[in-house]
Every structure is written in C-alpha cells, then in structure tokens.
Amino acid sequence: MPLDHLLDRLIDFFTSLRLTVVCLALGLVLVFAGTLAQVDLGLYKAQNEFFRSFFIYWGPKGASWRLPVFPGGYLIGGVLLINLLAAQVRRFTFSVSKVGLWMVHGGLILLLLGQLLTDLLSRETTLHLREGEARNYSETGREAELAVIDATDPDADKVVAIPQDMLASQKSIHPGNLPFTVQVKRFFANSQVNNRAADATEPPAATQGLGPRVTVSEVPRVTEMDKRDVPSAVVEIVTPNRSLGTWLVSEFVEQPQEFTVNQRTYQLAMRLRRLYKPFSIKLLKFQHDVYPGTDTPKNFSSRVLLQRPETGEKREVLIYMNNPLRYAGETYYQANYDPDDHGTILQVVHNPSWLTPYFSCVLVGAGLVVQFATHLLGFTRKRKTA
Numbered sequence: 001m002p003l004d005h006l007l008d009r010l011i012d013f014f015t016s017l018r019l020t021v022v023c024l025a026l027g028l029v030l031v032f033a034g035t036l037a038q039v040d041l042g043l044y045k046a047q048n049e050f051f052r053s054f055f056i057y058w059g060p061k062g063a064s065w066r067l068p069v070f071p072g073g074y075l076i077g078g079v080l081l082i083n084l085l086a087a088q089v090r091r092f093t094f095s096v097s098k099v100g101l102w103m104v105h106g107g108l109i110l111l112l113l114g115q116l117l118t119d120l121l122s123r124e125t126t127l128h129l130r131e132g133e134a135r136n137y138s139e140t141g142r143e144a145e146l147a148v149i150d151a152t153d154p155d156a157d158k159v160v161a162i163p164q165d166m167l168a169s170q171k172s173i174h175p176g177n178l179p180f181t182v183q184v185k186r187f188f189a190n191s192q193v194n195n196r197a198a199d200a201t202e203p204p205a206a207t208q209g210l211g212p213r214v215t216v217s218e219v220p221r222v223t224e225m226d227k228r229d230v231p232s233a234v235v236e237i238v239t240p241n242r243s244l245g246t247w248l249v250s251e252f253v254e255q256p257q258e259f260t261v262n263q264r265t266y267q268l269a270m271r272l273r274r275l276y277k278p279f280s281i282k283l284l285k286f287q288h289d290v291y292p293g294t295d296t297p298k299n300f301s302s303r304v305l306l307q308r309p310e311t312g313e314k315r316e317v318l319i320y321m322n323n324p325l326r327y328a329g330e331t332y333y334q335a336n337y338d339p340d341d342h343g344t345i346l347q348v349v350h351n352p353s354w355l356t357p358y359f360s361c362v363l364v365g366a367g368l369v370v371q372f373a374t375h376l377l378g379f380t381r382k383r384k385t386a
Contacts, residue, residue: 023080030071034046034073053073077116099371103371107361114353121351126347188216191217232250301318302346
C-alpha cells in the first residue's frame with residue numbers, strides 16, 4: 001500500500017464522525033462499569049484501574065497474568081481529543097458564519113486537555129493542626145515515606161526521605177550523603193504489627209530497636225475511602241565496615257528508632273509523605289457549631305495565622321465551609337475536625353489547571369450563543385429581503 005494512501009486512510013479514520021460516536025459510547029460504558037466497580041474495589045482503586053489507565057485488565061483470581069479487555073479512560077479520552085483536533089483542522093474553514101462552531105469545539109478540546117492536566121498535575125494532601133500548633137508541611141493520605149533523620153545537632157535536624165515506591169522495590173538504597181546503605185529486606189504494602197509473646201514460635205520482626213519484641217505480617221490491602229493501608233518494612237543498615245542489624249520501620253512504631261554511625265546519631269521513622277512549604281500555618285482557634293438541641297454540624301471554622309519569614313508576611317485568616325484560603329498556588333479547604341484533641345483537618349489542593357473547566361464552559365456557552373445569533377441574524381435578513 002502506498003504511503004500516501006495509508007496516510008489518507010489514517011486521516012480519514014481520526015477525523016470520522018463514527019470514531020466520535022464510538023468514543024462517546026465507550027465512555028458511557030466505562031463510566032457505568034467504573035461506577036459499579038467502586039462497590040468492590042473502592043473509589044481510589046476503581047479510579048486507577050478504570051479511568052487512569054490505557055486498558056482495563058482482567059485475569060483469574062490468584063493468577064499472575066492479566067489480559068486487556070476494554071479501553072481505559074486515558075485511551076478513550078486521548079483518541080477523542082485527537083479526533084476533535086483532527087476534525088477541527090480538516091473540516092472547518094474559518095469564516096464569520098462558523099465562529100460559534102470554532103468556539104464550541106475549542107471549548108470541548110480545552111475541557112479534555114484541562115481534565116488530563118488536572119489528573120496529571122493535581123495533588124491533594126491534608127494539614128492536621130491542633131490549637132496552638134504550627135506546621136510548614138502537609139501530608140499525603142495514601143503514601144508513606146521512610147525518614148532518615150540526622151539528629152546530632154540539637155537545634156536542627158537533617159532529613160533524607162525515601163519514598164514508598166523505592167521501598168517497595170526492595171533494593172539497596174544509599175540515601176543522600178549518609179555514611180551507610182539502607183537495604184530493604186521485606187516490604188509490606190499493608191501490615192499488622194503485634195507484640196511478640198515470650199513463648200512465640202514466630203520469628204521476631206527484626207534484630208534491633210523494637211524489632212525483637214514484635215512480629216509483623218502482611219494483610220490484604222484496603223479499598224474503603226475512610227481507611228488506608230499502613231505499610232511496614234524490614235531494613236538493614238549497612239556501613240562500609242559492618243552491618244548494624246535489621247530494623248522494623250512502620251507507622252505502628254510511634255517513636256523514632258536511633259542508632260549511631262561515626263559518632264553521629266540517626267533516627268528511622270516511617271510516616272506519611274510530607275510536602276514542605278516556605279511558610280507556616282498556625283491554628284489559633286477552631287470553632288465547631290451545631291444546630292441548637294442536636295448534634296448535627298452547622299459550621300466548621302478555623303482561624304489560622306499565616307507566616308512567611310522570607311517576605312515578612314504575617315496575617316490571620318478565617319477558613320470555613322465554602323470560604324477556603326487560596327495561597328501560593330494551593331487551596332486550603334475546611335474538610336473535617338478531630339474531636340479528640342480539638343483540632344482541625346484542612347484539605348490542601350494543588351491544581352495548576354483549576355480554571356480550565358470554567359474557561360471551557362464559558363467558551364462553549366459563548367460559542368452556542370454566537371452560532372445561534374449568527375443564524376438568527378441571517379434568517380432575519382432573508383425575511384426582510386423577501
């Protein structure tokens with residue numbers, strides 16, 4: 001087949017209206033199937049398997065292989081985006097009578113691009129504060145990290161964070177300029193740590209720190225929205241001269257575990273992944289209002305103090321429902337509260353393309369108005385002439 005003919009066939013395929021209809025139909029089926037799958041998989045896993053993927057895979061339970069059985073959200077949305085762009089370039093010629101159509105198609109293309117950018121670039125974390133407490137970081141909800149802390153200096157800690165994905169690969173890690181290597185012996189995506197009985201036959205979790213007194217086991221991963229996995233790992237600290245033994249690192253271990261290398265004190269702590277910021281937020285007062293005579297929440301509000309030393313900025317801000325704080329490219333929403341310690345939970349959203357849906361909807365709406373007005377004016381002129 002000649003190359004020119006093949007190119008024409010590809011252009012005809014990607015600009016066809018049939019492809020548009022097929023993509024829309026597949027999208028409807030995908031949304032329906034993904035919504036049903038949330039019952040068994042949970043929201044986050046269903047999103048990743050159905051909408052944040054190029055293919056949906058299936059395999060027998062317990063098998064190590066899976067086959068692609070249906071296109072995923074990325075594939076359907078990508079093909080539809082290419083279809084709109086190709087059709088816009090090939091079929092539409094710019095003229096006054098088609099300005100509205102250009103605006104409508106441009107709005108749809110912008111909507112698809114905006115959703116893709118939101119999915120790739122947006123990030124949601126939480127900021128948990130107690131009254132009087134200040135923090136300059138927020139935490140992810142479903143991703144942990146191993147913090148290796150140089151605590152020798154009493155005035156300042158030096159922290160090297162090892163991401164959960166790197167721990168899951170179970171390999172030898174040399175963090176930063178530290179004089180030792182972290183070798184991952186075992187990793188548990190979701191785990192349970194229990195005290196080890198004196199007459200237990202099960203081996204201890206590790207040889208150092210808390211490890212000899214506890215056991216660790218892997219448990220099924222959770223999918224519920226209000227629960228999350230608690231990862232653990234068994235790591236070995238190896239210096240150029242010798243091994244310092246194995247250590248159990250887990251979110252179940254509240255206190256950091258210490259060891260010494262070259263007369264410097266280091267600590268190991270498994271924690272939620274932190275995202276540091278050049279400013280701090282301090283909770284001055286949290287207010288929880290309920291309707292009189294009931295326990296039904298009426299309003300949550302947090303009065304916080306925003307401080308940024310490098311610019312000298314220092315101001316109070318009141319955050320409450322439908323009145324978030326927008327600062328430094330992030331939005332702080334009043335999400336929840338902690339009744340045990342009278343604290344607040346703020347949802348921190350970083351979404352560089354958050355304005356894209358608004359622009360696309362305005363563009364589509366304006367395009368429809370322009371197109372309708374253009375045809376209406378043409379029809380009116382024809383009637384006057386007649």
